[in-house]
Every structure is written in structure tokens, then in C-alpha cells.
Amino acid sequence: MGKNGSGKSTFSKVLAGHPDYEVTGGSVVFKGESLLDMEPEERSLAGLFMSFQSPVEIPGVNNIDFLNMAYNARRRKLGLPELGPIEFYAYLFPKLELVNMKSDFLNRNVNEGFSGGERKRNEILQLAVLGAELAILDEIDSGLDIDALQDVAKAVNGMLTPKNAVLMITHYLRLLEFIKPTFIHIMENGRIVKTGDISIAKTLEKEGYKAISAT
């Protein structure tokens, strides 16, 4: 958590390897390897997933083709044979239910004309299809109505295992009531200034960031 402009999204984009940012110092180690030495696609294949705060529209690219491409990239990395469209659909279908998406979503172009909620569900669908050891969900709750929020939370909870981690960026306690966090970190000016449990979020909700800075 943290105020607007405190660097939360920047931090997650840097981790994902966004070309807008250049890392001038420090190091990032992920599963024993230097993340900064990897290309963005290698980071993804290594098990890092970032959901975009505002996912870009890609006209002309079918959602299912996109998912298939991404999934096959994973399979290649693991030395497994790629899945054709029909086999892939069989794999994909149960995941759709998980995020409560209709199958006609798949034949639309990636994010094109999607509502805010649909885009977020689509990001979670990608996470469900690809899997990740570390998933960074950037404001996955923004723009969601309460039903969609519950669907998304249910999907994320369903994906949690002892072997993976989820890092969520949020401004609101509500999401944290659905997905129970182990820790809450507060970021200010690009640094973690406070770490604690859910009680921090409760204080924030009541008193705002002033309460945190004062302590």
C-alpha cells in the first residue's frame, strides 16, 4: 500500500522489465538468479507474473490465440510439446469458470472494447492459465463491482499454494478482506517504510496515511 505516486506501480513494472525504466543501481534476485539480467519474457518464463493496471488493447489478436501463444511459450520452456487450439481449449475451459468468464471472451480481441472489470478478469485468467511463483497484481480491485471483486478474489485464493506468492497493490481494505494478506508493506518515496499485519490497513482506512507517517 502507499500513497499515489509513492512508487508501487513503478516498482512492479521495473520487476517485470518494462522498457520505460532503466535500472541504474541495486540488484534483484529471483529464485537465486539476477532478475535484472533477464529479458522481460525470460522473467515471465521464470515464474514472475505482473497484472497490468490498465491492460493495453491489442486489436486483431484473438484472446484465445494470445493465451495459446503464451501457454505454448511456457510449455516450450519446460520441454513439453505445444498444445494445438483444440487441446488448449480443453485446458482453458475450466479456468474460465474459475474467473467466471463466458467463453465468447476468447474470440474477442485482447482487451479490445473490454470493460474495466473484464480487463481485470482477463488478467487473472492469464495468471490462471500461465501460473506463477510470484504474481504481482497491480490494483486488481480498481474499477471492479462487488461481484467481480469476489470472483477475482476467489480465483486468486484458489491459486495460492505453499509454493507461490502473491503481491498485491491496493488502496482499499475491502480486497484484503477477501484475500487475507500475510504482510502489509507501506511504500513511501520508493521505499518500504512500514511492515505489519492487516491492522495497518485498518488504521489506514480509518485515519489515512497521516497516521502511518506519524508513527
Added chain:
Amino acid sequence: MSASAITPQIRTPITVKAKIKHKQKQKSMSFSLSTTPITQASFSDPFVLQLAETLEDSLSPSVSLQKLRDSSSESLLSTSWPSRKDEPFRFTDTSFIRHSQIIPIIKPPQLDYSPSINEDTLLPNLVIADGFVLNSMSNLSNLPDGVYVGAHDMTVVYVPAGVKVENPIHLKYVSVEGGEEGSKKLPVSNPRVFVVVEEGGEVGIIEEFVSKEGNDDKYYWANPVLEVVIGKGAKVRHSYVQSQSLNSAHIKWTAVRQEAASTYELVEVSTGGKLSRHNLHVQQLGPDTATELSTFHLSVGDQTQDLHSRLILDHPRGHSQQLHKCIVAHSQGQAVFDGNVKVNRYAQQTDAGQLTRSLLLEPRATVNVKPNLQIIADDVKCSHGAAISDLEETQLFYFLARGIDLETARKALVFSFGAEVIERLPNSFMQKQVESHVKGLLSSTFKGSSN
């Protein structure tokens, strides 16, 4: 100024034949105006004269056409071969035709194969080989009563009032004759099709231009003309797919006249030809008329893809949307777009949009775009935009962030750029065919560039 020059053409009830004549005159006028040396206009261009003579000699006599031919010949006297000094050809080099030995094709080809018309679809189809209709290879059963498709001096598609033709009519133009590399021989064919749809009628026209199988590198010149007259409240869906030899010249005219409340929708995908030029003229002749133009040009070799479109709105509540996209994927490839939309004085409450987007994928790849809107009416909604770029970084990153490698991502994005237009082809079999053709062309360039 030029707007008023257009007006008489709309007001006077003129026959179609006369209109073509008029158009040519108009064209020649603009040539002589825009070429600076005054002497040039009064002298005939020997090349044009020689070409006209050759073409005239190749024609079989026709009483009904003689008058038209005479007047056309006359207009050629003051027409010079277009040069790059002429505005309409500023970016289009026609010297490839100019320096070839042009040979009119005088008889229908002996085809030892049948061009692959999609058998499963059973669409009414007409095969036009080197400009000649081959009835033996065509299939025109399945047409509703009163609908006529046939050929005498030119090919005619006639749809009577109120008749909605369910299946699109597939015109397959095959270029059979072709010169070899180095021979300088350029056989020319001049197919001509006239489509009339009377009040309330509906039809789909698919024009597909190909080489005879195995002739993909032959030298020839296809010089087709399509005229469409759309009656009141009628609708024409026009697909135009050009995938001719990369050594050919393809010069196409499409002239459309739309009466009140009619609809014309064009989807074009042009990938073939060394020199490919589409001259598209659409004129709205009544209120509440809709025009939708979607075009995609692809240059994967040393080739020029050129669209010169002109859309004239003269009446209230006209609607027009134009989307032009092109990809140049070769360092010697070129694309040209000159899109003119004229919204004249009486065309109030017009809603006209134009967007052109170009993707340049290689160093030195060239595109020349000239979107131009001329608006005289004062109560209109008009927009236009032009963008020339490489691929969007944010879109590329979205792929990378999901583990997809750069090359696959680029391929998908480049293809998707054209897919926006290809998806608008109304017939799924045509869509699939074009999709795989474009994918094939693009993947060959990707292989080439990685070497």
C-alpha cells in the same frame, strides 16, 4: 473551384459510358494543368499515341462502341503519359510500364487447368481470364430470378429492384499470359465490369485478382475497371482482393455512384503487383447515403502499393468512414495514399471520418500519405488522422510480459495490424484465404530479415 467543376456531373443525367469519357477528360485536364511546360499540353505524347494505336488495332469492331471509342481516342490526343511532375503521380513511378513492350491480349487463353474457385461454398462465380469471360469455368446457377450476370462488350451484373442476392457473386480474374524476366514484354488485359443494383436491391461482389497458378513471377499488366451504380436504398458489399505477380502492373479503377439512402461497403486487400494502383471514386448522389471504405495494402518486396481515393459528398446526412492501413516490409517497398474527401455545400450534417495508419518495418521503407478533407458545408462532423510508426512498444511489452518471445510477438502484431481490415471481409472463406496468404507473405519477410 474544383467543387463546382464536379457539380454538373451530378446534376446532369448522363449515361455510364459518357461518364467514363467525362472522367478521362477530367483526368487529362488536371494533367495539363499541373504540368508546368505550356508546350506539353498542346503536343501529343508519342508513347500514349502509340499505345492507343496498338490497343485500337487489337480491338474487334463494334458498332455500338464505335462512338465512345472515337471520343476516347480524341481525349488521348491531349493526354500525356503521367510523370512524377504530375500531382496524382508524384510518388508513383510508372516507368516500369513505360519502358516495356505492351502487347494487348487479343484472344482468350487456352486454359489447361481450372482456376480454383472454392468448391465448398458454391458461390455464383465468373472466371475472367486475361479480360475474357470463360463461361465454361463459371457457375451462375443459384441466382435469384431477374438477376443477370453475363458478358458481351463488357461484363454486367444486374440486380433488379428489391432483389436481395443472398450469396455474393465471385468474379475471379486470372492473368494467364505473361512475359518472362528480361523479355520486356508486358501483355495487357483490360477487363471491365459494370454493376447495377436497382432500388432496394442488395448484392455482394467479390473481385479476386490472381495469376495463373505457377505464374507468380510473370510480367503482365492488368488494367481493370469496375463501375458500380447503386440505386435508392440499395446496398453493395464489395470485396477486392489483389494478389497478382510481384512483377506485374495492376492499375485498377473503381467508380461508384450511390443514390439516396444507399450503402456501399468496400474491403480491399492488395498484396501483389510490382506497381499496384487503385483509383477509387465514390460519389454520393442523394441524402442519407453511407459509404464505408476499408483498405489494407502490403508491400513485402520491391513494390509500390498505391491508393488514390476520392469521395464526394453533396447531399445532407451523408455518412462515410474510411480506414486505410498499409505495411511496408521491404527496404525498397513503397506505399502511397492520397485520400480525398469532399464535403460540398449541401452536404450538411455529414459524418465523415478518415484514418490512415502505416507500419514501416524496414529501414528506407517508404510511405507517402496525403489525407485531405475539403469541407465547404458548415454543419458537419469530420475527422481525419494519419499515423506512421513501427510497432507499439506497450503492445509488444504486453506479449513479452507473458513470456512470448519478441519475434513471435512482432509477427502477431504485424499480422494483427492488417487483420483489422481483413476481418471486415464479409465472407469467411475469403477471409481465411486472405489471412493465410498475408501470413505467408509476412513470414517470408521475417525469415528474410533474420538472415
